[in-house]
Amino acid sequence: MKILIFLLLTTITLSVAGQNKTTATRTKNTIPIDIGDSKEMIIQKAANVVPTKNQYEALKNEFIAFIHFGPNTFTRMEWGNGLEDPKIFDLKELHTDQWCEAIKSAGMKMVIITVKHHDGFVLWQSRYTKHGIMSTDYKNGKGDILKDLSASCKKYGLKLGVYLSPADLYQIENPAGLYGNLSKYTKRTIPRVVPGRPFVNKKTFEFEADDYNEYFMNQLYELLTEYGRIDEVWFDGAHPKTKGGQQYNYMAWKKLINTLAPNAVIFGKEDIRWCGNEAGKTRNTEWNVIPYLEDPKLMNNFADLTEDSLGNRNNLYKGKFLHYQQAETNTSIREGWFYRDDNKQKVRSADDVFDIYERSTGGNSTFLLNIPPNRDGKFSSTDVQVLNEVGKRIKETYGKNLLSKASGPKEILDQNTSTYLLNNNQVLLSTPSPITINRLVIQEAIATHGERVELHALDAWINNQWKEIAKGTNIGYKRILRFPEITSGKFRIRILKSRAIPAISNITAHYYISRPPQIQFSRDLNGFVKLTPFEQEFNWKPHGEHAAQNLSTDVQIYYTTDGTEPTSSSLKYTQPFLINSREVKAVSYSKNVKGSVNTSLFGMTKSHWKILNGSSEKQSRNSPPNAIDENDRTYWHSKEGSIDPIAIDLGKLTVLKGFAYTPQKENSDGMIQSGIIQISKDGKTWVDAESFEFGNLINDPVRRIHYFKAPIDSQFVRLTPKVIAGDGKTVTIAELDFIEN
Structure with a gap:
């Protein structure tokens, strides 16, 4: 008991000493670094920079x-x-x-x-x-x-x-415009009086300004x-x-x-x-x-x-x-x-x-x-x-605090950002009964103590021991930790590194209901298929994040390759798998909730394919190999005014039952509305095998599949376009697939 009291008093003493040290620098919105300031002093000052009201x-x-x-x-x-x-x-x-x-x-x-x-x-x-x-x-x-x-x-x-x-x-463009008209800076009254349009607010200002700055401030005043x-x-x-x-x-x-x-x-x-x-x-x-x-x-x-x-x-x-x-x-x-x-x-x-x-x-x-x-x-x-939908998710997730009945420091559980706990080590929280969470929100008392925490971690008491669940760097105004769901009645937030004694003002716990995402497919040149949560195609200033994966941390993916509907009893996806000319169906599950099934038909593997001919408008980005690279975001673009065929060596004699054409989606150029599939014994002399036609490509530029009336045997195949959608005079192909019988 005496040892416990001694340790408690020591902790309080250290905490107070640390507090006195960090508050030696007054909190301000801007703090100058003085000549001769040590690195330690600079960090101490940084820990006391606060936002304005x-x-x-x-x-x-x-x-x-x-x-x-x-x-x-x-x-x-x-x-x-x-x-x-x-x-x-x-x-x-x-x-x-x-x-x-x-x-x-x-x-x-x-x-x-x-x-x-x-x-x-x-x-x-x-x-x-x-x-x-x-x-x-x-x-x-x-x-x-x-x-x-x-x-x-x-x-x-x-x-x-x-x-x-x-x-x-x-x-700028108007001959009588004020921007950059080389007018002189003179004393101007803001706002400038306009007859018949008086202001209710009678406050005026005197500034040294040129014509454009006066114009700009007159508008600001309005x-x-x-x-x-x-x-x-x-x-x-x-x-x-x-x-x-x-x-x-x-x-x-x-x-x-x-x-x-x-x-x-x-x-x-x-x-x-x-x-x-x-x-x-x-x-x-x-x-x-x-x-x-x-x-x-x-x-x-x-x-x-x-x-x-x-x-x-x-x-x-x-x-x-x-x-x-x-x-x-x-x-x-x-x-x-x-x-x-x-x-x-x-x-x-x-x-x-x-x-x-x-x-x-x-x-x-x-x-x-x-x-x-x-x-x-x-x-x-x-x-x-x-x-x-976003508003619904925010309210559904963050409208309920699962720590509302928790035991722990009241300063951080009262959901009042003006109260705080000065603590340089850890925070322990417990709930009357276990709770299931996958989000934790932490806030610092930045209005009074600035940003201090540099590294922190969340632990949960699981199987009679502490288990680290998530880790983050700084906190500041707010940090949301996201992690796969866990169930526990005891939690520990550890401060691993800080610039001064942290002032934690708020901690809440939440549960995000995962939506089983639709599954998307990708395949490499060797034929290995990867299954991932669907990533929306959004071509304006990409941020590089995968939203569905970020949100759906508890998702399991199952698939079939025999044409049957996938269930939770089907093959569980754990790593890329090899597929050649087969249909794959996949579905995601989250908390036993089943998502929608998605299907993709894959053609032959392409690692041994070779392009025999095909012109190119831009060799660096739109060359013929782009048509068979298993990436529908790249594409072949023939020379302008040239509706050229594209010929491929499949690497071996193959019995084909159809092919798939994926148009590029950057614009409506070069979409193949109709054409002929030709075959050859030597890659030089060609004979017609079958014609094809696709409709409404410009309005609906999705992958199209054409099945042959009878199987075709060949090692060499050539697609010869006849009509380009919208009377185009060039050819584009994002991806070309041939399906083995």
């Missing part, structure tokens, strides 16, 4: 919406040129309530809209330009999209933010005083074009924003940074305390930070200032920022969006998802379905 409130938003809407919606362009006639924005109706209802359903807390993109077209009734909604036929030029959206946000309890592009192609509370101002760093060495007076912009919108954070500047990509890719370790060579509070320009590591110890040693600057993980639900169409513009799956949600909000950043309205002023139904 506005930054912390922005982090608590977690999941927010982006809306790109403008002339590009109607021209189907990603970037306009500033020369568009405003009437191109041919909007007939607007449904901002529908937007906000879907956004609210998804669990988002704020909407940011592009009130002016790079083309310079404005979506509100600005006093300072005619290049915008006021020059369209929508509501006879009286429409105001921002006004309607602001009203809808209030109705649905959503915060509002505005994206105002510093780049402005209209002000946005921040006439549309209710603004919680984020979004400055894009992209510039399609510049002129006249135009510079931005950001220090003046900041003063105006901080005065008129005191609750707003500023994206692209010292408050919030870009995550470094537009794909939804997240860093494994996302530190928000990062080094700068200048004081961020005084900087006018902020470079994009795209490196894999920004705030590890070695990064921090190179800085002169340590600053809290959180990341927004931004991407689009569609292939592109603006809506183009419902047929060819793919939409992310609910699996993909939910996976990004967990990786971003559970990886110490904010998830900003773009949903572009269509030309009817609505979110398309597919987008809404995805948002509803």
Whole structure:
């Protein structure tokens, strides 16, 4: 007993001593590194860098919406040129309530809209330009999209933010434009008075500015005083074009924003940074305390930070200032920022969006998802379905805390982020009865103590011993640990490495109900088939993650090769298996719930095949071997204007019963509508074996199979196209398969 008391007192003493040491440095949003600071001192300072009140409130938003809407919606362009006639924005109706209802359903807390993109077209009734909604036929030029959206946000309890592009192609291309017009910096009053359009807000500012900076600040003034509370101002760093060495007076912009919108954070500047990509890719370790060579509070320009590591110890040693600057993980639900169409513009799956949600909000950043309205002023139904499903999963998974009745430190179980436990070793939790979990959420008290944990692990008491279940690096605002489900009544969170005594504010446990994913097939040139959860084809800025695998950690896959329906009693997939000219059926199970069966017919193995001829438009990417490489994302593309045959040596005399043609999906070029299969005894002299025809390829570019009327014996085969879909004058083949009898 005496030994136990001694150890307890020693622990308390060490904890207090450590606490005094780490609090010797006052917490601040930016802390300078002094000349002569040791590495230990730099890390101590980093452990005391904290977010501002506005930054912390922005982090608590977690999941927010982006809306790109403008002339590009109607021209189907990603970037306009500033020369568009405003009437191109041919909007007939607007449904901002529908937007906000879907956004609210998804669990988002704020909407940011592009009130002016790079083309310079404005979506509100600005006093300072005619290049915008006021020059369209929508509501006879009286429409105001921002006004309607602001009203809808209030109705649905959503915060509002505005994206105002510093780049402005209209002000560059217009002969009377203000961007880069070489005007002098003089004292200007913001806002500039416009007869007949007085402001209710009478606050004015005096700034040294040129014509474009005055124009920009006049518009900022309108946005921040006439549309209710603004919680984020979004400055894009992209510039399609510049002129006249135009510079931005950001220090003046900041003063105006901080005065008129005191609750707003500023994206692209010292408050919030870009995550470094537009794909939804997240860093494994996302530190928000990062080094700068200048004081961020005084900087006018902020470079994009795209490196894999920004705030590890070695990064921090190179800085002169340590600053809290959180990341927004931004991407689009569609292939592109603006809506183009419902047929060819793919939409992310609910699996993909939910996976990004967990990786971003559970990886110490904010998830900003773009949903572009269509030309009817609505979110398309597919987008809404995805948002509803994602919101359902978030509520289903994180709406119930499975540690609500647990025993342990009350400071971390009360779900109050303002309370915390100072502990430099471990946290023990127990539940009245065993619980089954596959998610654990951990938060640090960053508002008062900064980011400190560098490495941590979760253990569960299983079979009378501790078993490590998951491990993570930093925590920060929030870390979501994902792992295969486990059942236990005792859990241990170990802090393996930290910059100072950690202040843990919140721990909750959850269960994600896995959806049995559809199975997809792939095969290598040697004929070995691999079965994996279906990965959606999404060709815009790929993030490299496999959402279905990330989410479905408890999935088992079963398959058959004899034509029967697979069940949990069929062959269990554990590794790639060899298949030659056979049909494979596969199904996934999760918690005894059966998914849908998927089937694929495989042709001959191709390791010994050789291309005998075939022209190529681009030898490096579109050469003939791409047609037989077992990869339908590569393809052969003949020379333009040349509808060439492609001949193959199968390596041996083979009895064939059919072939399969997979068209490329990048565009509609070269799809073979009809042709002839020819055979040869020597690969030189050819005779017709059978003709074939495929329909509706352009609208439905999926794999097509043609079975021969009678088996064909040959070692050498040639496909000779006759008609190309859409009267094309070139040939493309993503994959060509021959099926052995």
